[in-house]
Amino acid sequence: MLQALKLEPEKCTGCLQCEMACSYENEGVFNPAKSRIKVFAFHDEGRFAPYTCTQCDQAWCMHACPVEAIVVNAATGAKEVLESVCVGCKVCTIACPFGTVNYSHDSGKVIKCDLCGGDPWCAKACPTGAITYVASDDTGLERMRAWAQQGLPSAASFAAPTEKAVQTYNRAS
Amino acid sequence: MAWANKVLRVNLSDGTVTDEPLNMDWARQYLGQRGLASKYLVEEIDPKCDPLGPENKLIMTTGPLTGTMASTGGRYSVVCKSPLTGAIACSNSGGYIGAELKNAGWDMVIFEGKSPRPVYLYIENDHAELLDAAAIWGKSAWETDKILHRTHQDPQLRIACVGRSAEAGCFYAGVINDLHRAAGRSGVGTVMAAKNLKALACRGTRGVGNIKDPLRFLQATEEGKRVLRENAVTGQGLPQYGTQVLMNVINEAGAMPTRNMRETQFEGAHSISGEAMHEPRKSDGRPNLTANAACFACTIACGRISTVDKEHYTIQNKPQYWGNSGGLEYEAAWALGSDTGVDDLDALTYANFVCNEDGFDPISFGATVAAAMELYDLGLITQAQTDGIEFKFGSAEALTQAAELVAKGEGFGKDLGLGSKRLCEKYGRPELSMTVKGQEFPAYDPRGIQGMGLAYATANRGACHLRGYTVASEILGIPEKTDPLSTEGKPELVKAFQDATAAFDSSGLCLFTSFAWTLDDVAPQLDAACEGEWSAEKLLEVGERVWNLERQFNLTAGLTSKDDTLPKRLLEEGANVGPAQGKVNELGKMLPHYYEVRGWDSDGVPTSETRQRLGLA
Structure with missing residues (x-):
């Protein structure tokens, strides 16, 4: 079964180990500026969020490429850039709705996540489990479990309704 | 290598910026960051100089592991003569600015002289220039950060700057980076403001690539991370509750x-x-x-x-x-x-x-x-x-x-x-x-933790917990438990902590790793990254060399063994409650022996044998 990167921002501490792992695997240098995965800091909210290519099935970047430099890796499902074919026209960077394909000034080509051929370094480097590589059909499983548990009439939830539940109840009544 | 091998020298008096190669002979002896920048400072300024005058210099410095995947490899330090203490100052900070400076291709920036008007230094990889700071002078560190991001239209710019307290001459102003990390102690920000230097704004996109043995480095850093993860303090206590x-x-x-x-x-x-x-x-x-x-x-x-x-x-x-x-x-x-x-x-x-x-x-x-x-x-x-x-x-x-x-x-x-x-x-x-050498105490009363009294009295930057944290041994039992109320063995313990700490502070790593790591954990990471051979023994020697170098700076600056003391309250008034009730700090029992263990004479001056052994003669 295909696997996908699962990103959980609430676990991210902003250490940038993923960015260094990514840049090292792809460019041979520890350099966040060359990473295909990016961690964004939201200072006022006190949160960090990692973000990278989700490997769309009908990939905008791939369809937009005029020279067919972006191809599917059948084993991983990743959309990979063929450096030798890419002409650096950047149309894919416009086509991608998520901004995860970017132009590299140094090489004159575009760069994007290729799942490291099925062994993504960012996931291995993440110290908090904010980035994991899991079966692509199951990325939502834990979130489903959490919601499912909320509906469960456990002793604890009867004894102490959450603040949010109380507010919701008050609004409703 | 791991060092960028390049130093930026900024003459604020004439407004010039020049680059020069890092002195690798010194790097082999002092490693980087605290050690290496202190060596530059000792060589380049008169220890008797006015800390707030143009003759003092201010060095922002990274270590060889700054900017790498080694856990905590993002530290930088600000080194100068302190206005608070008159002693050598080295304040260490995390956040992102250190790694950004290294990613731009610089090991350190040396600021000298004094600018005739407020300026800030802008660095984008090889490019460095002094820019007019009229728009940010008089602004807080938070406002400065916002204005510089807006001016340069670059959300990824990293900024270290001083706030209004430094401009007003507060003796303990620090250099704030990334909004809330700080090279906080000893008034290094006061020195920066006295030079009319408001900020460093840096963008580095070159990265750190010259690792000596990349495969071994990745293995060593992975092993280091495992040790941190499995340790109760670094794996559970600190993540859950912080310090x-x-x-x-x-x-x-x-x-x-x-x-x-x-x-x-x-x-x-x-x-x-x-x-x-x-x-x-x-x-x-x-x-x-x-x-x-x-x-x-x-x-x-x-x-x-x-x-x-x-x-x-x-x-x-x-x-x-x-x-x-x-x-x-x-x-x-x-x-x-x-x-x-x-x-x-x-x-x-x-x-x-x-x-x-x-x-x-x-x-x-x-x-x-x-x-x-x-x-x-x-x-x-x-x-x-x-x-x-x-x-x-x-x-x-x-x-x-x-x-x-x-x-x-x-x-x-x-x-x-x-x-x-x-x-x-x-x-x-x-x-x-409640100070030593003019610097305020940190959070450990030395009547209840005897070794800390000696550590405070002898710390080269004045009272400080980050120069020899014997709390680890006396309270937490790391690496082994000693009795906090006893002076037994404390001179040796304090020296061991001081020397090891100086080595950690010279590497680019965070001292907090030392809750889990010893120099045996650090050495393989440095050895895989850096030219030369780096064993734990060699690192300990580097640490001792750094300690003695700082000591010599202070002695030349005019400090003496009389300054290796504690306030009367801690030496004469017993603790009022708790396990140490009635106890004072027994510094007098520890200090003479500490001097001996250090290889210093009875006035606390390193002997010629000690200096020769450490290559400081």
């Missing part, structure tokens, strides 16, 4: 300096502890703590991100403080809290925000407020001096108003900006200043 994990532990040990160190336990400790930061506030139902934040490359993430309740008296109608920002570390919580007798967690968090916003050290600030409160208690300071503030122990209002005054350098804030030593001298009671 605030210590508040209740140290209070129980009876080593919690309280109300200007009159007392050794604080009845309000729990209210301001790491545990309390997790508890929902009664007022708005939210806990003080929002999240952990890591510095660059750090897999521990002890950093705290916090909020203050919007309805708290400190921030009503002040929306700039309504969001999240850097929360309380143990040192800030202690100094702002138990040392002033204030147990209002949100008030402390607000005071800490203000310290970050305008760039001054919460340890020295809190301890100076505590000294002022004692002077007020004794009637030596009255409301005539305090701008009408009732400066009583336990007053959260006095604390938070004091922070606002020091931030702007206004009114009584000018007195408080002097630091505890100069303040107590000014009001005629120098013995009430």
